[in-house]
Amino acid sequence: MFGSIDPALLLAALMVNSVPIMLAATGELxxxxxxxxxxxxxxxxxxGAMCGFATAVVTGSPLLGFLGGALGALALSLVFGVLTQLLLTNQVATGLALTLFGLGLSSLIGQGYVGIKPPATGKLDLGPLAEIPFLGRALFAHDWMVYVSILLVAGVWWMLTHSRAGLILRAVGESHEAAHALGYKVTRIRFLAILFGGAMAGLGGAYISLVRVPQWTDGITAGAGWIALAIVVFASWRPWRVLAGAYLFGGVTVLQLNLQAAGSAIPVQYLSMAPYLITILVLVIMSSGRGKAALNAPACLGQNFHASR
Structure with missing residues (x-):
């Protein structure tokens, strides 16, 4: 059974399947x-999947498609920012409402795009690297977004650990009152973080509709956003662990598809539902203050801030 699975193709598929979750999880982090x-x-x-797909189809440019996906999701995150940072609504309730709104609006806009094929996102030419036995097919024969996603994780890691902006961002998350007392604009900083998270989620969604599943169908993300949320917790809010977690979840998805294609006697539904069961478990843990502390979560996570307090 396992002999019919090509390890190089399995690794290559793992990298592709991990990109949307990796991008969304990095932004949420x-x-x-x-x-x-x-x-x-x-x-x-x-x-992001809908806006990216529509933009790419209309313009004929995958690059503009990714830009459109990022901007579409950024606009949605702007609504979340206004509601939670200016009107001080509950962050959990607002986020859940945002998901329901996004699912409904994307379905409405996408009715005219069903059955249309988007322009192809070409593979990046890495020359001799792509000709290396095994590694060439597994690691060096992908589209440019696969490598950009890894660079974005590296960039976020550097920003959080080696830059003044990262220090200020972490200070706001750990104690917004102390950061405000030091003169930092807490609401502005959080707004920028929300917009960045939205743009990254949009890139991840656009990758699904333009590359991984090059078409538009309702519910195309299939719970990838919830898995991204779980990965942030598993990673203990550390970028490189997000990368590893995305590859782990992507690997589970790819493996169950390959086992099914290979005619496995094992009920592949168990593997298929595993990421979602783990996601539910993480959300239950996150609902407990003790669970957040044990997982080393930012101390002010989910707490609204008002300068007059």
Whole structure:
């Protein structure tokens, strides 16, 4: 059974399947590091998938498609920012409403795009690297977004650990009152983090509709946003662990598909539902203050801030 599975192709598929979750989880990590819990990742991802797909089809450019996906999800995150940072609504309830709104709006807009094929996102030419036995097919024969996603994780890691901006962002997430007392604009910083998280979720959604599943169908993200939320918690809010977690979840998805194709006697539904069961478990843990502390979550995660307090 396992002999019919090509390891190089399996690894290559793992890298492709991990990109949307990796992008969305990295954006959510930055948002949560600023002390904001945005459960609307699924809604932002599917809006990114819809806007990216529509932009690419209309313009004929995959690059503009990714830009359109990022902007579409960013607009949705802006709504979340206004509601939670200016009107001080409950972050959990607002995030869930954002997901429902994104799912409904994307379905409405996408009715005219069913059955249309988007322009192809070409593979990046890496020359001799792509000709290396095994590694060439597994690691060096992908589209440019696969490598950009890894660079974005590296960039976020550097920003959080080696830059003044990262220090300020973490300070806001750990104690917004202390950061405000030091003169930092807490609401502005959180707004920027929310917008960044939205743009990253949009890129992840656009990758699904333009590359991984090059078509538009309702519910195309299939819970990827919820898995991204779970990965941030599993990673203990550390970027490189997000990368590893995305590859782990992507690997589970790819493996169950390959086992099914290979005619496995094992009920592949168990593997298929595993990421979602783990996601539910993580959300239950996150609902407990003790669970958040044990997982080393930002101290002010999910807490609204008002300067007059």
């Amino acid at each position: 930055v948002t949560e590091k600023a002390g904001v819990l945005n459960l609307g990742v699924e809604g932002m991802m599917i809006m």
